[in-house]
Amino acid sequence: MSHASVKKFGDICYCFENCKSVHTFGMRFSLDIAFFDQNGIVLDIRRNVRPLSFVTCSTASPRHCTTTLERPHKPGLWLMKGDKVRLLFSDQKTET
Numbered sequence: 001m002s003h004a005s006v007k008k009f010g011d012i013c014y015c016f017e018n019c020k021s022v023h024t025f026g027m028r029f030s031l032d033i034a035f036f037d038q039n040g041i042v043l044d045i046r047r048n049v050r051p052l053s054f055v056t057c058s059t060a061s062p063r064h065c066t067t068t069l070e071r072p073h074k075p076g077l078w079l080m081k082g083d084k085v086r087l088l089f090s091d092q093k094t095e096t
Contacts, residue, residue: 013071015087020065021056024049030073034085035065042083048073 016022022033028051035044035057043059057065067087069079079085 013069016068016070018066019068021054022046022049022068022070023054024051025054027051031070032073032078034069034079035059036067036069036085036087037064038066040085040087042079042081042085045079045081047078 020035022031024031030051031046031049033046033049033055034042035046037043043065044057046055049055059065069085069087071078
């Protein structure tokens with residue numbers, strides 16, 4: 001599991017690579033979930049996914065989904081379908 005900081009929204013999120021679906025079995029709270037392609041484009045968004053749920057990327061081509069970003073649900077700003085996001089992982093180095 002990798003942590004990603006989405007500074008625009010001030011949230012700490014969990015990022016899962018090679019992930020096209022999410023379950024919330026055993027969770028005690030709802031999640032906001034974003035599904036991304038390999039270019040960081042948001043393909044699908046699910047808000048307020050309740051415990052004991054199973055969701056998958058519902059785009060026309062879910063096989064293009066490569067990454068999910070999850071956070072505990074909260075109202076307000078979140079990503080939107082079509083947004084482009086650059087995810088940096090703690091083991092990656094950026095060029096200066």
